[in-house]
Amino acid sequence: MEVLRLQNLQKSFGSVRALKCASFALNEGEVVALLGDNGAGKSTLIKAISGVFPVDRGDIYVRGQKVSIRSTRDAMDLGIETIHQDTSLAPDLSIARNLFLGREPVNLKWLGVFAPLDLAKLRDAAAALLKRVGISKKLDADALVSTLSGGERQSIAISRAMQFAAKVIILDEPTNNLGVEETHGVLRFVKEVRAAGHSVLLITHNIHHVFQVADRIIVMRRGEIVAEQTVADTDLLTVESIITGADMSALLKETRAK
Amino acid sequence: MTIAAEEEMPRSKRRSSLIRSPQFSSLVILIVLLAVFAVADANFLSPLNISNMMAFLPELGIIALGMTLLLTAGEFDLSVGAVFGLAPVVVMLLVQNGGFDIGIALLVGLLLCIAIGAVNGLIVTKIGISSFLVTLSMLLVVRGAALYITQGFPLKSWDQPGFFVTLLAGSFNIGTFRFYTSLWWFIGLSLLAIYVLHYAKLGNWISAIGSNRNAAVARGVPADAVKVWLFILTSALAGLAGMISAFRISAASPVAGTGYELEVIAMVVVGGTALTGGRGTILGTIVGALMLRSIRNGIVLIGVPGLAYNIFVGVIILAMLILHALLQKNAARN
Numbered sequence A: 001m002e003v004l005r006l007q008n009l010q011k012s013f014g015s016v017r018a019l020k021c022a023s024f025a026l027n028e029g030e031v032v033a034l035l036g037d038n039g040a041g042k043s044t045l046i047k048a049i050s051g052v053f054p055v056d057r058g059d060i061y062v063r064g065q066k067v068s069i070r071s072t073r074d075a076m077d078l079g080i081e082t083i084h085q086d087t088s089l090a091p092d093l094s095i096a097r098n099l100f101l102g103r104e105p106v107n108l109k110w111l112g113v114f115a116p117l118d119l120a121k122l123r124d125a126a127a128a129l130l131k132r133v134g135i136s137k138k139l140d141a142d143a144l145v146s147t148l149s150g151g152e153r154q155s156i157a158i159s160r161a162m163q164f165a166a167k168v169i170i171l172d173e174p175t176n177n178l179g180v181e182e183t184h185g186v187l188r189f190v191k192e193v194r195a196a197g198h199s200v201l202l203i204t205h206n207i208h209h210v211f212q213v214a215d216r217i218i219v220m221r222r223g224e225i226v227a228e229q230t231v232a233d234t235d236l237l238t239v240e241s242i243i244t245g246a247d248m249s250a251l252l253k254e255t256r257a258k
Numbered sequence B: 001m002t003i004a005a006e007e008e009m010p011r012s013k014r015r016s017s018l019i020r021s022p023q024f025s026s027l028v029i030l031i032v033l034l035a036v037f038a039v040a041d042a043n044f045l046s047p048l049n050i051s052n053m054m055a056f057l058p059e060l061g062i063i064a065l066g067m068t069l070l071l072t073a074g075e076f077d078l079s080v081g082a083v084f085g086l087a088p089v090v091v092m093l094l095v096q097n098g099g100f101d102i103g104i105a106l107l108v109g110l111l112l113c114i115a116i117g118a119v120n121g122l123i124v125t126k127i128g129i130s131s132f133l134v135t136l137s138m139l140l141v142v143r144g145a146a147l148y149i150t151q152g153f154p155l156k157s158w159d160q161p162g163f164f165v166t167l168l169a170g171s172f173n174i175g176t177f178r179f180y181t182s183l184w185w186f187i188g189l190s191l192l193a194i195y196v197l198h199y200a201k202l203g204n205w206i207s208a209i210g211s212n213r214n215a216a217v218a219r220g221v222p223a224d225a226v227k228v229w230l231f232i233l234t235s236a237l238a239g240l241a242g243m244i245s246a247f248r249i250s251a252a253s254p255v256a257g258t259g260y261e262l263e264v265i266a267m268v269v270v271g272g273t274a275l276t277g278g279r280g281t282i283l284g285t286i287v288g289a290l291m292l293r294s295i296r297n298g299i300v301l302i303g304v305p306g307l308a309y310n311i312f313v314g315v316i317i318l319a320m321l322i323l324h325a326l327l328q329k330n331a332a333r334n
C-alpha cells in the first residue's frame, strides 16, 4: 500500500533550481534510500515534504489523498516525522523537554499554551524512551542538550521520531557524527520501524548502510531523480557510479528499461 | 551499595548546578551589596529608605519581567522607555482635554501599547528586520509622539483619586513601612511569569525558540506568533508601569522613562538571562531589579557624588556580566 506520493515537485531559491522535477512513491513498510552528491537537492526535497517551506509547484499525496503541507505542524499531523540534517534540538533545553517539544504532556489541557507541563510524566516518558532506544542508556533525562556530544544529540532526535510512531519517518543523514555503536543503533532502529509497518526515507552518503537496510534506492542529481532501483537488482559499484554520474547514459537506459 | 552511590550522584550534581547557576551568583552579590550599603550607612535599611526603594522597584521590575520573556525568545525591545512615557500622557490628555472617562482612557492607552507591540513584533517576524533596529526606530516614533502631543510640556498635575488610582498606585502601611499597591502587581506578575516560563507549555516554547528557532519550528511551535505576543506583552507591561508611575507622582511627563530600556535590559542580563536567547530566569530578573535599585539608592546614601552614579552602576554591571561569563565557561568545561 502506498503511503506517500510526490508528483513533479519543484523548488527554486532565487536562481538556484534546487528541485527541478521530483516524483516518487513510498510504500508501507518500505525503507527507501535517497542518494546523491552534495547539493543534489536531497535535503530540499525532504524539507518540502516536512513543511519547512512550501514547494513552488507539484503535488503531495498521503495514502492516496492529495494534501497541502504548509507548515511543519501539517506534516506532523499527517504522520510525517523528520530528523533534519542541521541540528533539530534546542541546546538550552533538557533532553526530556526536547523529546516532547511541540507535543508536551500537560495537565489542565483547557488552559491551552498556558497549561502546566506534566513534569512527572515528561521525565518518566523520557527516561522510558531513552531506555527503549538503547543507544543512549547513560543519559539523564534532565541533562541539557548543550552538554551532549553530536552523536548523543542525534540519538535523541531519532528517539523522538520513534516516540510518535509516525507513518513516515524521514532521516536526513542520521548516522553523521555517530560512533560505531550508535550507528548500529540507528540501523537497528530503521529495521524495527519497518517491521512495525512504518515507512522510512533515509538519506545517507554511506552506501554500505543502504545495502544493509534499504529495500529501494533513489538517486538524485542536480535537483532531479535520475535512477530508481530495488536493492536486490543492483550492487554497490553500480549505485556508486550512478551517484557520481560516471557513464550516466548506459545506466539511465538500464533504469528506464525496467 | 552501588545503587546508593548512583542515586547520590545526580542529587549532588543538581545542588552544585544550582550553586553555579547565574541567578544564584547574582543573589550572592546582591546580599553582599546590601550588606556593604547597610554597614556604610545606617539609613540604608531604615523603614523610610526601604519604602522608597520598594516604590520604585515595581515600575522597572514589571517591564523587566516582559523583557526577560522576550530576551529568552531571542528578541529585545528598546521602545519600552518611550512607551512608559507615552501611555500616561495619552491617558491623561484624553481625560483632561478630551473629557473621557478614566476607564475608557485607560483602555485606549492599553490598546495603543498593544498596537505598538504588535507593530514591533510583526515587522521583526514577518519582514525579518532585527529587533534592535525595529524597536530603536519605534523608540524614536513613540518618544517623538509623546513630545509632539504635549508640545514638550509635562501635563498639569493629576488630583482625582479614584478606583483606578487606588488600584495602580494606592499605598498602605505595614508598621512603619509604607508600601504601594504596585508592589502587589509586581509580585503577582512575577509569580505569573515564573509559572509561564518554567512550568507552562508556553515557557518550553519560548526557551526553545530562543535556543534554536529552526528546531522549534520543525516541531510545529508557532515561533512567530509567540514572538509577536511577547512584544505585545512587553509593550503592555511598559504602559502599565508608566501608568503606575504617573499615578504615584500625580503627573505625566512626555520624557518620563528616558533611558529605562537600557536599565531594564541591564536588570535582566545581570540576573543571568542570556542576551542571545534560550536561557531565561525570572528569579534572576527579580534579583537583578533589586540589585540595580539598591545600587542606585545605596550609592547616593554613601555619598558618591551625583554625577558619578553612572560610573558605579556601569562598573558593577560589567563586573556582574564578567562573572556570569566566567561561570558559564567554567560550567562548560565541567
Ligand SMILES: Nc1ncnc2c1ncn2[C@@H]1O[C@H](COP(=O)(O)OP(=O)(O)OP(=O)(O)O)[C@@H](O)[C@H]1O
Pocket: A013, A016, A017, A018, A036, A037, A038, A039, A040, A041, A042, A043, A044, A045, A085
Ligand atoms: N535556503 C536556501 N537558499 C538558497 N539555496 C539553497 C537553500 N537550501 C539549499 N539551497 C541550494 O539548493 C541546492 C540543493 O541543496 P540541498 O541542501 O538540498 O542538497 P543536499 O542534496 O541535501 O546536499 P548534502 O548532501 O550536502 O546535504 C544546493 O545548491 C544549495 O546550495
Ligand SMILES: [Mg+2]
Pocket: A042, A043, A044, A085, A172
Ligand atoms: Mg542535505
